[in-house]
Amino acid sequence: MTIEFPFHHRLRVRWSEVDAQRVVFNGHYLNYLDTAISDYWRAVGLPYPEGLAHLKGDIFVRRNVLEYHAPARLDDWLDIGVRCERIGRSSITMVWSMQANGRLLVTGETVYVFTQLTTGRPEPVPAAVRLQLERQAQGAPVHSLHCGDWASLAPLARAVRTAVFIEEQAIPESEEWDEDDTQALHAVVANLAGLPLATGRLITSGLPQGEAKIGRMAVLRSSRGVGLGEQVLQALIGAAREQSVHTLSLHAQTSAQAFYQRAGFAPDGPVFDEVGIPHIVMTLRL
Numbered sequence: 001m002t003i004e005f006p007f008h009h010r011l012r013v014r015w016s017e018v019d020a021q022r023v024v025f026n027g028h029y030l031n032y033l034d035t036a037i038s039d040y041w042r043a044v045g046l047p048y049p050e051g052l053a054h055l056k057g058d059i060f061v062r063r064n065v066l067e068y069h070a071p072a073r074l075d076d077w078l079d080i081g082v083r084c085e086r087i088g089r090s091s092i093t094m095v096w097s098m099q100a101n102g103r104l105l106v107t108g109e110t111v112y113v114f115t116q117l118t119t120g121r122p123e124p125v126p127a128a129v130r131l132q133l134e135r136q137a138q139g140a141p142v143h144s145l146h147c148g149d150w151a152s153l154a155p156l157a158r159a160v161r162t163a164v165f166i167e168e169q170a171i172p173e174s175e176e177w178d179e180d181d182t183q184a185l186h187a188v189v190a191n192l193a194g195l196p197l198a199t200g201r202l203i204t205s206g207l208p209q210g211e212a213k214i215g216r217m218a219v220l221r222s223s224r225g226v227g228l229g230e231q232v233l234q235a236l237i238g239a240a241r242e243q244s245v246h247t248l249s250l251h252a253q254t255s256a257q258a259f260y261q262r263a264g265f266a267p268d269g270p271v272f273d274e275v276g277i278p279h280i281v282m283t284l285r286l
């Protein structure tokens with residue numbers, strides 16, 4: 001099969017998915033597909049469900065067709081290719097294929113219907129959904145980066161930080177918002193419909209000349225793993241360079257230490273507690 005897919009998801013067959021015939025039970029392929037398509041929406045810039053809820057909509061599967069060509073077995077790595085084949089009035093048709101080591105296993109077609117969030121009835125696919133899908137298929141950016149002060153970016157940055165720090169990590173509101181916000185440079189990555197997905201800030205005021213701090217780095221849970229944190233971090237490092245900063249530091253949650261290490265930050269001191277979460281100071285010389 002030579003169909004081109006602009007998106008691929010890989011997963012490995014687990015013990016519990018293999019039946020008495022020693023092959024993957026036919027019903028599991030819809031779960032595999034759902035995992036792949038959730039990842040596809042993330043890559044398209046419409047993480048599920050926030051990306052659609054932001055447009056006051058949701059999607060439901062209306063039709064699924066599967067064709068089984070060959071069985072998958074325990075420990076096979078499945079490569080699932082997905083593409084948007086057609087956008088109708090309210091329908092979105094996806095075509096997909098699953099392969100293992102170049103062997104074609106299962107192919108299919110899934111029709112989703114875009115519905116209004118409150119009524120559950122079909123609605124025309126919004127232009128914003130079409131745009132995100134088309135841009136992903138063309139390999140064009142599906143996100144935009146915004147840098148600015150608190151006055152211009154507070155609503156966007158607040159939405160991400162509320163979801164990540166206050167709701168997900170249970171950090172008290174009183175600890176989250178501080179005076180540094182009004183002095184800092186903020187970076188926000190949003191999708192093309194304006195839904196904020198990632199943020200961070202750069203503080204220079206109140207610090208010795210040539211030093212700056214990065215903080216409040218957060219990516220919505222449903223958009224992690226697609227490079228948005230990296231985009232925010234590089235924007236803030238770039239802004240620090242423009243301001244002739246020579247030493248950048250940050251308090252990293254230890255679970256994110258490897259992420260900052262990849263960008264060149266090095267640990268600088270022992271692990272300590274901040275807002276009930278283990279942190280470590282990391283620095284980068286520019």
Ligand SMILES: CC(C)(COP(=O)(O)OP(=O)(O)OC[C@H]1O[C@@H](n2cnc3c(N)ncnc32)[C@H](O)[C@@H]1OP(=O)(O)O)[C@@H](O)C(=O)NCCC(=O)NCCS
Binds near residue numbers: 061092120122
């Ligand atoms: C999804 C749902 C809201 C759509 O409502 P509906 O009244 O059936 O939809 P309509 O007849 O207005 O058709 C809506 C679109 O789906 C398409 N469609 C409907 N039935 C279809 C079928 N059997 N095959 C392919 N496309 C179909 C229509 O062509 C139309 O597309 P268009 O707007 O691009 O022209 C409704 O069918 C539903 O709730 N189904 C159950 C969904 C579900 O539980 N899915 C599993 C969980 S996700």
